[in-house]
Amino acid sequence: MTAAAATAATTAGRVVTRERVLGVGYIVIAILMVVFLGGGIAGEESKFGLNVGPRPVIPLPDLVVPAQLTVYLLAGICAFAGVVQLLRAGVRWWAVLLGIVAVCLVAAFLTWAAAGRSMSLVGLMSQTLQRSVPIAFGAFSGLLCERSGVVNIAIEGMLLCGAFAAAVAASIAGNVWVGIAAAIVVGGFLGLLLAVLAIRYFVDQIIAGTVINIGAAGLTAFLSSKVLVALPDLNNPPRFLPDKIPGLGDIPIVGPILFTNSLFVYAMFVLILVIHLALFYTRYGLRVRAVGEHPIAAETVGIDVVRTRYINVVLGGMMAGFGGAYFTLGSTGSFDKGMTAGKGFIGLAAMIFGGWTPIGAFFASLIFGFADALQNRLSILNVGIPSEVLLMVPYIVTIAVVAGLVGRVRMPAADGKPFRRE
Amino acid sequence: MSDERPKGPWEGGPDSTFAREIAAGDEALDRPHPTGPGGRRTIWPRIDLRAIGRGLVVPVLAIFTALVIGAFIIVLSDPAFWQELATDPLGAIATGIGNVFAAYGALITGSLGSPTEIVQAIGSGDSKAITMAFQPISETLLSATPLIFAGLAVALGFRAGLFNIGVEGQLYLGAIFAVYAGFAITGLPWFIHLPLAILAGMLGGAIWAFVPGFLKARTGAHEVIVTIMMNYISYQVVMLVLKTPGFQRPGRDDPISQNVLPSATLPPLIPDLRVHVGFFLALIAAAVVSWLLFRSTKGYEFRAVGLNPGAAKYAGMNIGRTTILAMVASGALAGLAGGVEMLGTQGNLTPGFSPGYGFDAIALALLGGSRPLGVVAAAILFGALRAGSTPMQAATGTPVDLVVVIQALVIMFVAAPALVRAIYRIKVGRTTGTEVFSKGWGA
Numbered sequence: 088m089t090a091a092a093a094t095a096a097t098t099a100g101r102v103v104t105r106e107r108v109l110g111v112g113y114i115v116i117a118i119l120m121v122v123f124l125g126g127g128i129a130g131e132e133s134k135f136g137l138n139v140g141p142r143p144v145i146p147l148p149d150l151v152v153p154a155q156l157t158v159y160l161l162a163g164i165c166a167f168a169g170v171v172q173l174l175r176a177g178v179r180w181w182a183v184l185l186g187i188v189a190v191c192l193v194a195a196f197l198t199w200a201a202a203g204r205s206m207s208l209v210g211l212m213s214q215t216l217q218r219s220v221p222i223a224f225g226a227f228s229g230l231l232c233e234r235s236g237v238v239n240i241a242i243e244g245m246l247l248c249g250a251f252a253a254a255v256a257a258s259i260a261g262n263v264w265v266g267i268a269a270a271i272v273v274g275g276f277l278g279l280l281l282a283v284l285a286i287r288y289f290v291d292q293i294i295a296g297t298v299i300n301i302g303a304a305g306l307t308a309f310l311s312s313k314v315l316v317a318l319p320d321l322n323n324p325p326r327f328l329p330d331k332i333p334g335l336g337d338i339p340i341v342g343p344i345l346f347t348n349s350l351f352v353y354a355m356f357v358l359i360l361v362i363h364l365a366l367f368y369t370r371y372g373l374r375v376r377a378v379g380e381h382p383i384a385a386e387t388v389g390i391d392v393v394r395t396r397y398i399n400v401v402l403g404g405m406m407a408g409f410g411g412a413y414f415t416l417g418s419t420g421s422f423d424k425g426m427t428a429g430k431g432f433i434g435l436a437a438m439i440f441g442g443w444t445p446i447g448a449f450f451a452s453l454i455f456g457f458a459d460a461l462q463n464r465l466s467i468l469n470v471g472i473p474s475e476v477l478l479m480v481p482y483i484v485t486i487a488v489v490a491g492l493v494g495r496v497r498m499p500a501a502d503g504k505p506f507r508r509e
Numbered sequence: 510m511s512d513e514r515p516k517g518p519w520e521g522g523p524d525s526t527f528a529r530e531i532a533a534g535d536e537a538l539d540r541p542h543p544t545g546p547g548g549r550r551t552i553w554p555r556i557d558l559r560a561i562g563r564g565l566v567v568p569v570l571a572i573f574t575a576l577v578i579g580a581f582i583i584v585l586s587d588p589a590f591w592q593e594l595a596t597d598p599l600g601a602i603a604t605g606i607g608n609v610f611a612a613y614g615a616l617i618t619g620s621l622g623s624p625t626e627i628v629q630a631i632g633s634g635d636s637k638a639i640t641m642a643f644q645p646i647s648e649t650l651l652s653a654t655p656l657i658f659a660g661l662a663v664a665l666g667f668r669a670g671l672f673n674i675g676v677e678g679q680l681y682l683g684a685i686f687a688v689y690a691g692f693a694i695t696g697l698p699w700f701i702h703l704p705l706a707i708l709a710g711m712l713g714g715a716i717w718a719f720v721p722g723f724l725k726a727r728t729g730a731h732e733v734i735v736t737i738m739m740n741y742i743s744y745q746v747v748m749l750v751l752k753t754p755g756f757q758r759p760g761r762d763d764p765i766s767q768n769v770l771p772s773a774t775l776p777p778l779i780p781d782l783r784v785h786v787g788f789f790l791a792l793i794a795a796a797v798v799s800w801l802l803f804r805s806t807k808g809y810e811f812r813a814v815g816l817n818p819g820a821a822k823y824a825g826m827n828i829g830r831t832t833i834l835a836m837v838a839s840g841a842l843a844g845l846a847g848g849v850e851m852l853g854t855q856g857n858l859t860p861g862f863s864p865g866y867g868f869d870a871i872a873l874a875l876l877g878g879s880r881p882l883g884v885v886a887a888a889i890l891f892g893a894l895r896a897g898s899t900p901m902q903a904a905t906g907t908p909v910d911l912v913v914v915i916q917a918l919v920i921m922f923v924a925a926p927a928l929v930r931a932i933y934r935i936k937v938g939r940t941t942g943t944e945v946f947s948k949g950w951g952a
Binding site: 240284288289290291293294295297298299301302304305306308309310312313314317318428429432435436473475476478479482483485486489490491 | 582730734927
């Protein structure tokens, strides 16, 4: 099969072959869905909860579907998409078909997991949004730096230090806002360190980022063993609780998902807009993009490349610091060693997936957030998949995204290249 | 007429501009290149004491500066220091300095032993006392063993232009494979069983490293992201495997594997001390990597692709295949680190068996200038830090994580020699910046 595909690749051209492979793949997925997901759930019903919270203003009935029939139906759609893909190989809307198949697969999986049980769909969506917060902030941090031509692989370390600083500062002051400010300052400081190493000392940007990551992990672990264990009061910050926006928060489905959240989610929405406008509709943004695409040309027309890069990397650091505060002030409420668990790197993948744009990065973060929320839900539901396998899911999704998309999305041309004045 | 194509310089053919470029590249990277005087190739870099001295300035100052900053961290992170500072500032500073010397003193005696004890023990002639006195050194070499393998893995990747941050994960896979081969295969004599278990470890690491190598070659996915994700996956794989009946030790609920059989255990070098034959294997591995990189055709290709993929491609090398091969070789070394740790030191697999060897390895490779001999020296130094950090925590309450901070600082200063030169106002002869890894995301 692969040998035949390879021969076809040389004769009929790569694009057509890839489309064919996708088409066959969709049909295979459909068959797997019927066999593995539809097999053991005959006669059961899947119940999806649409309400969250004790007393919704407008209660909705639960969504109940016959499990096996739904899975077969979704498999049918997948198979149909595969046939369309095969017959009209090379069609321009392959991405739409891919999206349809992905949605069907996830829906069938959820139906299978909820067969004979009840799963809160709105709760899952709301958790998806919350879990995408640190990833989105990491992605924003990465894209601010990389739009100006500096690779920021230190997001993980910045998140971790932001989380630590937020916990300690908020605990000392007894005020969440002080915690946020401290996280932003610490993040900005790490951004400055990265900028000095990468821009002033021409340290390889990947190595500079790795230094910050290892140093951040070591320093926060050291301080938490030495200081936080001895003085637990320093690790007991107040938290941001979800605020329901009056009126909007009472709308069924949308309200609990979008309008009953903590500060971090609202800040994320605002930042998407601000970064998008700043990058693409202001003079500053035009300059940043010029520096990231062609620094020498930018320098020639009078843009200060070095200054622009410093500003952006420090801003990126502050962004990641803010995102780090989510871990302690928005989520768990206390600092733990290594609590960011790779979210910074997943944020980088989201940035790549989103094509170095804030809106794209946000939707990519939602996908990773969904993978994270899903593994959490499934381990609570106890569907028979080992929790270890579920915990791998977000990382596998990240690898798939990076491997599948790099080369297909265009990155800033001068990304990662140090700038030297001649 | 011979239908063979002309031999390239990397195959022992005539010298070319390209070969000179690679030699110049080695030099530009501040490393003595392997071509000795008169163009004769040698395994070891030529012995030029002045050059070695020059090469040691930055690493030595980097370590010194890192230790000084570490000292500030010890003092400033002590809540008692801040309380005393308000009432008795001079006394607080004196106590702080005392604490630093106590911590670093414990670090040194924990890793090298105390000289008086060694002299006394040798004087007394009591073999047990001598063994005890040398125990810290044994612990240092024991810690250095996996570090040498792991450092070589990163160094090999560096030479081929690959930043393998996934050594930690590959090490876990190597450990899984080696332990399984060590307890599941029975009835073999040790001279078959032990090599088999070691090879299994190499295989595990190689398989795990193949994935990022393949993805980089085929799709351009940057190895840094993929290997880090593979690290996180490997932790879950270890947990999963340790819960599997047949792998988990019978009668235990916690995640722990069965014990490696005696026929697959690496014997200790000296009775009653923990340092084992694995240390010698690590030295052999360093020699092999040195030969591979600087004497073999493949090694030349690795270095050519690492320095200038465009030129290497133009010279007819297969970039994709070289990348995969270098990654697999790097992973095999990482697998050896995990395997030897299992078969020699631990004897069974538990989830947290590696205190971050894979990340120390990055510092080692940078500190050692990606040269095998340099990696060995750096690994023994870091082994001493690791071995001494536990007694340090026990004696002075300074957390072992201090060592990680010191390592990060060492990497930073070694990677930014200009920073060290600026701090100590050393005159710059000739600096050449290098940019090897950060070429965006491989698109």
